[in-house]
Amino acid sequence: MRDIRQPARHRGRGPGRLAGLLTALLVVTGLSAGTAGAVPDRSAEPTSSTVVVPARAMDAVAAMQPSWNLGNTLDAIPDETSWGNPKVTKDLFDTIRAQGFRSVRIPVTWTDHQSATAPYTIDATFMSRVRQVVDWALADGLYVVLNVHHDSWQWINRMPADHDNVLARFDAVWAQVSSAFRDEPRALLFESVNEPVFDNATDAQKTQLLDELNTSFHRIVRASGGGNANRLLVLPTQGCTPSQGLMDDLSAMMGALHDSNLVATVHYYSWYPFSVNIAGGTHYDAAAQKDLNEAFARMHDTFVARDIPVYLGEYGLLSWPDFNHPDRVERGEALKYFEHVGHAARAAGVTTALWDPFSLLNRTTLEWRDPALFAWIKSSWTTRSGTASFDKVYVPKSSPVTARTLTLNLNGTSFRGLWQGPKALVAGRDYTLSGDQVTLTPSALTRLTGDRAYGVNATLQARFSRGLPWQIDVVTHDTPVLSNSTGTTDSFTVPTQYRGDTLATMEARYADGSNAGPTTWTPYQEFNQAFSPDYPGGTIILTPAFLNALRDGEAVTLTFHFYSGATVTYHVTKSQGSVTGTAS
Numbered sequence: 001m002r003d004i005r006q007p008a009r010h011r012g013r014g015p016g017r018l019a020g021l022l023t024a025l026l027v028v029t030g031l032s033a034g035t036a037g038a039v040p041d042r043s044a045e046p047t048s049s050t051v052v053v054p055a056r057a058m059d060a061v062a063a064m065q066p067s068w069n070l071g072n073t074l075d076a077i078p079d080e081t082s083w084g085n086p087k088v089t090k091d092l093f094d095t096i097r098a099q100g101f102r103s104v105r106i107p108v109t110w111t112d113h114q115s116a117t118a119p120y121t122i123d124a125t126f127m128s129r130v131r132q133v134v135d136w137a138l139a140d141g142l143y144v145v146l147n148v149h150h151d152s153w154q155w156i157n158r159m160p161a162d163h164d165n166v167l168a169r170f171d172a173v174w175a176q177v178s179s180a181f182r183d184e185p186r187a188l189l190f191e192s193v194n195e196p197v198f199d200n201a202t203d204a205q206k207t208q209l210l211d212e213l214n215t216s217f218h219r220i221v222r223a224s225g226g227g228n229a230n231r232l233l234v235l236p237t238q239g240c241t242p243s244q245g246l247m248d249d250l251s252a253m254m255g256a257l258h259d260s261n262l263v264a265t266v267h268y269y270s271w272y273p274f275s276v277n278i279a280g281g282t283h284y285d286a287a288a289q290k291d292l293n294e295a296f297a298r299m300h301d302t303f304v305a306r307d308i309p310v311y312l313g314e315y316g317l318l319s320w321p322d323f324n325h326p327d328r329v330e331r332g333e334a335l336k337y338f339e340h341v342g343h344a345a346r347a348a349g350v351t352t353a354l355w356d357p358f359s360l361l362n363r364t365t366l367e368w369r370d371p372a373l374f375a376w377i378k379s380s381w382t383t384r385s386g387t388a389s390f391d392k393v394y395v396p397k398s399s400p401v402t403a404r405t406l407t408l409n410l411n412g413t414s415f416r417g418l419w420q421g422p423k424a425l426v427a428g429r430d431y432t433l434s435g436d437q438v439t440l441t442p443s444a445l446t447r448l449t450g451d452r453a454y455g456v457n458a459t460l461q462a463r464f465s466r467g468l469p470w471q472i473d474v475v476t477h478d479t480p481v482l483s484n485s486t487g488t489t490d491s492f493t494v495p496t497q498y499r500g501d502t503l504a505t506m507e508a509r510y511a512d513g514s515n516a517g518p519t520t521w522t523p524y525q526e527f528n529q530a531f532s533p534d535y536p537g538g539t540i541i542l543t544p545a546f547l548n549a550l551r552d553g554e555a556v557t558l559t560f561h562f563y564s565g566a567t568v569t570y571h572v573t574k575s576q577g578s579v580t581g582t583a584s
Helices: 017-029 057-062 090-098 124-139 163-180 203-223 244-257 272-276 286-302 331-348 371-380 442-449 544-548
Strands: 067-069 103-106 143-147 188-191 233-236 262-268 310-315 351-354 392-396 404-409 415-420 431-434 437-440 455-464 470-477 485-488 492-497 503-510 531-534 539-542 556-562 567-575 578-583
Touching: 057 262, 067 310, 090 124, 103 124, 103 351, 124 143, 124 163, 163 188, 163 203, 203 233, 203 244, 233 244, 233 310, 244 262, 244 286, 262 286, 272 286, 286 310, 286 331, 310 331, 331 351, 331 371, 392 404, 392 442, 415 437, 437 442, 442 455, 442 470, 485 492, 492 578, 503 531
Parallel strands: 067 103, 067 351, 103 143, 143 188, 188 233, 233 262, 262 310, 310 351, 392 470
Antiparallel strands: 404 437, 415 455, 431 437, 455 470, 485 578, 492 539, 503 556, 531 539, 556 567, 567 578
């Protein structure tokens, strides 16, 4: 995954095909002389590992479940600490092992630690640092997956225009890595390349180019001998995308290698509209669930059912959690997603690697930033948990208290009741149950809302026969109130009295009904990109990206959707850099 997006690089032409082939031949055949200073001494004592790796690839990958990604670290550009994480310590892997993980994926970006011209020598100090980090993890009894990471979009993507140089450099990376780690235990796996992409190429050309990279990777590693002769090798689809056609391409390529120690890898970040909150993807709804179910079914049917293990090298949500910005994805809806991933992966026989750039484990304190979130992730490894249609019950302040109903998602469990702290609510008096519908009575809600101040008045738990309890906030609210405003395309906010409610999404249309804003294919704009709530400041921010995309002089109707179900309309007009906002 790219956590810091870089602008596209200019593409340059290198030597012609013949010159490139000669360069590649020189790199592969003469590497020991050209890079002797780059590779640590292989005669050093091999790392001790307590892992007994099963001979069969399917069993070995199953033993790697669950897995965790050391994201935004050795893959950071240009250096290990450039993206905000501290340097890795042995204590980090002690923590990961103690939390129940059995494997780690260590993404590495080699670009800034490797000469850009033949023989593409990797800096010896950096190689030694990678070796140190890998050895710490192995010594903790963890499987390790080592790869070529952001190089995929820094220079490998230029392969269509600069084929020979890119292939020679890719081969040089793996020749040096294979040599450096030749005698490491089989608990170390190599992954050829992360999320490979190819610029300005047809689909057929992309397939051919990835086949070429994966085949060359396989040949180089196997030819290096030692522990690499039967090391598990991880091969990706294009972009690590789990679409049927791309997985079929990978399956065919793997079959042609006739190697029983191969592992397929893809990534999964949920249905895109839900993962980033765009196009109305505010809930983990039927469309999002269907996308997940079908993705894992494809992984199983294409690979697992044919005795090819699948390592889901990354999973999560693209924009949650994010402790630096308002939540794009509603918390309870995100928990449903993570619970579902764990279940689907177990059913499909897929090993999962949690993507963690920094947002889950605090690398300084070695504590989970959100322990309750991690508890849901961890629980999903072994069992299902019940949930509900939402994690909030909204009670309007401006009207009498009436009953409120939630739909239970039992997920194979049985409902045990509702609790407030250690105290069980009384069935029949405080709530009623009809099928999968649980209804809080007016008398219970009156007691729970207390003085009916806006916001969360009480928190309940729905408990089930297994798994974790589902938290339900009882919230007093009224329809939010927006006010008129003026500003510029660089700075414009809508004064907002939230009155206990939470913003879900924003719809933007011109008077003729066409979509307004930078996301032209849907009226529902992207959360935190086109708009963003400022709850402490009492405003909704309309971003420069959104305002600059509007047509000059044309009124735009905004419909703000809130999680209570309330909607509020607002009108904005841009005129030569000035913006006027009017409440309905």
